[in-house]
Amino acid sequence: MSEYIIKNGHVFDPVQSIKGDKADVAISDGKIVDKVSPSAKVIDAKGKTVMAGAVEIHAHIAGPKVNLGRIYRPEDKLFTCTPTKGMERMGSGNSIPSTFKTGYEYAKMGYTTAMEAAMPPMFSRHVHEEIRDTPIIDEGAFPVFGNNWFVMEYLKNHEVENTAAYIAWMLRATKGYAVKVVNPGGTEAWAWGLNCLTVNDPVPYFDITPAEIVKGLIEANEYLGLPHSMHIHPNNLGNPGCYETTLDTLKLTEGFKAKNKFGREQVMHLTHAQFHSYGGTTWGDFESKAKEITDYVNKNKNITIDTGQVTLDETTTMTADGPFEHHLTGLNHLKWANCDVELETAAGVVPYIYSPNISVCAIQWAIGLEIALMSKDPMRCYITTDHPNAGPFTRYPRVIKWLMSAKSREAQVNAFKHKDKVLAATSLGTLDREISLYELAQMTRAGPAKSLGLAAMCGGLKPGMDADVAVYDFNPEKPVANPDDIEKAFSRCAAVFKCGVKVVENGEIVGTGNKRTLWVNAKVKDNPQVMRDINEKFLKYYSITQANYESLGHHFVPNPFALEVDAT
Amino acid sequence: METVTITMKNLPALYLEADNVSPDAFAGKSAAQIADLPVYEGNGTYTLDKYFEVAGNAGATAADTKIIVKGDVSKVKYLGFKISAGEMIIEGNTDLYVGAWMTGGKILAKGNVEAFAATAMKGGELVIEGNAGNYLGAAYRGDWRGMSGGKILVKGNAGSDIGMYMLGGEIVVNGNVDVHVATHAEGGKVIIKGNAKSKVGGQMVEGDIYVFGSIDIMMPGFKPAGEVDLEVEGVKGKFAHFIGDMGERHKKKKGQVIYANLYKKI
Numbered sequence: 001m002s003e004y005i006i007k008n009g010h011v012f013d014p015v016q017s018i019k020g021d022k023a024d025v026a027i028s029d030g031k032i033v034d035k036v037s038p039s040a041k042v043i044d045a046k047g048k049t050v051m052a053g054a055v056e057i058h059a060h061i062a063g064p065k066v067n068l069g070r071i072y073r074p075e076d077k078l079f080t081c082t083p084t085k086g087m088e089r090m091g092s093g094n095s096i097p098s099t100f101k102t103g104y105e106y107a108k109m110g111y112t113t114a115m116e117a118a119m120p121p122m123f124s125r126h127v128h129e130e131i132r133d134t135p136i137i138d139e140g141a142f143p144v145f146g147n148n149w150f151v152m153e154y155l156k157n158h159e160v161e162n163t164a165a166y167i168a169w170m171l172r173a174t175k176g177y178a179v180k181v182v183n184p185g186g187t188e189a190w191a192w193g194l195n196c197l198t199v200n201d202p203v204p205y206f207d208i209t210p211a212e213i214v215k216g217l218i219e220a221n222e223y224l225g226l227p228h229s230m231h232i233h234p235n236n237l238g239n240p241g242c243y244e245t246t247l248d249t250l251k252l253t254e255g256f257k258a259k260n261k262f263g264r265e266q267v268m269h270l271t272h273a274q275f276h277s278y279g280g281t282t283w284g285d286f287e288s289k290a291k292e293i294t295d296y297v298n299k300n301k302n303i304t305i306d307t308g309q310v311t312l313d314e315t316t317t318m319t320a321d322g323p324f325e326h327h328l329t330g331l332n333h334l335k336w337a338n339c340d341v342e343l344e345t346a347a348g349v350v351p352y353i354y355s356p357n358i359s360v361c362a363i364q365w366a367i368g369l370e371i372a373l374m375s376k377d378p379m380r381c382y383i384t385t386d387h388p389n390a391g392p393f394t395r396y397p398r399v400i401k402w403l404m405s406a407k408s409r410e411a412q413v414n415a416f417k418h419k420d421k422v423l424a425a426t427s428l429g430t431l432d433r434e435i436s437l438y439e440l441a442q443m444t445r446a447g448p449a450k451s452l453g454l455a456a457m458c459g460g461l462k463p464g465m466d467a468d469v470a471v472y473d474f475n476p477e478k479p480v481a482n483p484d485d486i487e488k489a490f491s492r493c494a495a496v497f498k499c500g501v502k503v504v505e506n507g508e509i510v511g512t513g514n515k516r517t518l519w520v521n522a523k524v525k526d527n528p529q530v531m532r533d534i535n536e537k538f539l540k541y542y543s544i545t546q547a548n549y550e551s552l553g554h555h556f557v558p559n560p561f562a563l564e565v566d567a568t
Numbered sequence: 569m570e571t572v573t574i575t576m577k578n579l580p581a582l583y584l585e586a587d588n589v590s591p592d593a594f595a596g597k598s599a600a601q602i603a604d605l606p607v608y609e610g611n612g613t614y615t616l617d618k619y620f621e622v623a624g625n626a627g628a629t630a631a632d633t634k635i636i637v638k639g640d641v642s643k644v645k646y647l648g649f650k651i652s653a654g655e656m657i658i659e660g661n662t663d664l665y666v667g668a669w670m671t672g673g674k675i676l677a678k679g680n681v682e683a684f685a686a687t688a689m690k691g692g693e694l695v696i697e698g699n700a701g702n703y704l705g706a707a708y709r710g711d712w713r714g715m716s717g718g719k720i721l722v723k724g725n726a727g728s729d730i731g732m733y734m735l736g737g738e739i740v741v742n743g744n745v746d747v748h749v750a751t752h753a754e755g756g757k758v759i760i761k762g763n764a765k766s767k768v769g770g771q772m773v774e775g776d777i778y779v780f781g782s783i784d785i786m787m788p789g790f791k792p793a794g795e796v797d798l799e800v801e802g803v804k805g806k807f808a809h810f811i812g813d814m815g816e817r818h819k820k821k822k823g824q825v826i827y828a829n830l831y832k833k834i
Contacts, residue, residue, distance in 0.1 A: 074709045076710075335710075
């Protein structure tokens, strides 16, 4: 493999505490190294910003509900097609781009790793087929466990060891990466016409509460010592007053400590915190509770969060929180699609327009920024748009602009139709913090990598790590004349390397790299009871056999990268 | 106003996508520059003059430009795509998406047009002297934002699904229409001087439909609301008034529920 040396760039690397110093980054055989031979190809990064490849911790980019969105929203593809160009295959779609476009767009912005946030286990084959067709970026997928019949039956009797054995089997069968929980118990309750809006609402028939599911899954997660923590979308998403449910959920982590060999410190990742930080009782007195949520998170080191920033675009919401999507279609009267997944989960899809002329949307926008700006530890608060729920991931450069420039936030607030309402319902107007490039590297690289248990592999530029490097045409020594220059610089990288392969040059795709599927191979003691239960459920309830369930072999996972965990 | 005349000289083997044939795309260009505009046939990109003889220069702006399309354009799509001003006359029959996404200007189609004419039209005027196809003035596939302004006049008959998801504007059909009229509409006005078949105003939330002729099968979601004397398009007469679609949600204005109206001439 070829050698490269990226010379004279301003390097931002939280892993090595490098804060913009001029340094060279050397690449050899896919890894960052101390030294390369004189024949190494030189990339001149003078006056440019150099960071590790960015890590996406939560996005919906592959699988049945993403594809359901693509199928039932032809209008999302209207006028957004990108024709074949050089190495790039054609692509289409705006809020739900095709797989190829997804890979290219991430890479062009300097992202080299991304996590699909909700994999319905029964459709893991579909998820992996899409992951396989998404070029360049390394991807993992989180199977959903929060409404799973096995989990609820085991945890009702507090059988943590059995839950762990089931999780280990599931991660292997679906080539999954982490334990994802969406509206714990609520999606199952919806099958009975109900929902779980607090952590103490019992799930019908299973007679277990969301609190018991969450605590049990944290315990099982730490019993196994998985790279990532339990990753949760709590109950009561998106409703006025939901912050109380969120705080109750966060409090469930009290007393738990992370136990793993990957350097991860948290036991819970709260995703798209913006959707869970609402006060008020109706959409009329809707207000921000970002302070209450970030105060709690700031004090408790065993929690990490991502923002779920609203980008003020027309987008497609999709979540395994089936009841929420049904509620949403009743609010905006736009088309609704639902995808039930037997014993495991369900998902809904509804288009949504975050209009700057609607006060609720503008307040949601402000809450996302408040969360990022009020978080004291950038290593524990990450930038996401919960793609595509709060906006397409392709808007990250704009989110970065808002976070790095108070002037650009002010301009946006002034452009809102209900500016006064937004300022009254949030405290965004009082926040003058501007995220530095070093903090940005923490929030988009080192932080999410650590939370995912990938700190030894990516998110930094320390010799020995994977050579995922992004070079931005942004000079940190020059004052920013226009905030839009930030957005422009972060939209298209000057150069991107993925595992030492040059994949982007001057904003264009020049290589497709050696894309990997990340998954976790957890070894547990033989557990005949769980194996028997799985067998029985397949015979009794599943519409397919176990042999047709598992994602095995080259077709589904052509280039696997397993993180080994031994819990025997 | 300057006039550009394009005349079909070499028929395309496949269908030709001519989304650059509009006063907006021609504006400020000489005949030679217009001849050089790209068009698409199959997966290939070619220039306009491969197919058309181009005569005359365009005006400085779209509003100063008139285009006359001559010859057999029955295999040409997207004529007048996104037109915002100016004028177009299409002398023969033409294919899909005439005047699609138009926001202004005037298109006169002297022959028949195929489906999706004036998709998501926002303004301007489209006159079709022949027959119109299906999905006239409808929303794009999957979209919920249909025609929102402007006027369409069809002197012949129209196909099915006209005015689907209509939000505003006006469609007048002098002849008959096929099934599904103004489905899901939330505004606008559809006048049918001939006969309609069935599913007239299905799932309609707001807006008005006038039918001068017969309706084969009424929607069960429409409720009789008496008789009214109206003058529609210069025609005075008594109309049976129906409100609906009762199966849909409806807004309230000043305490009154707003229904869609269906008027059938008695």
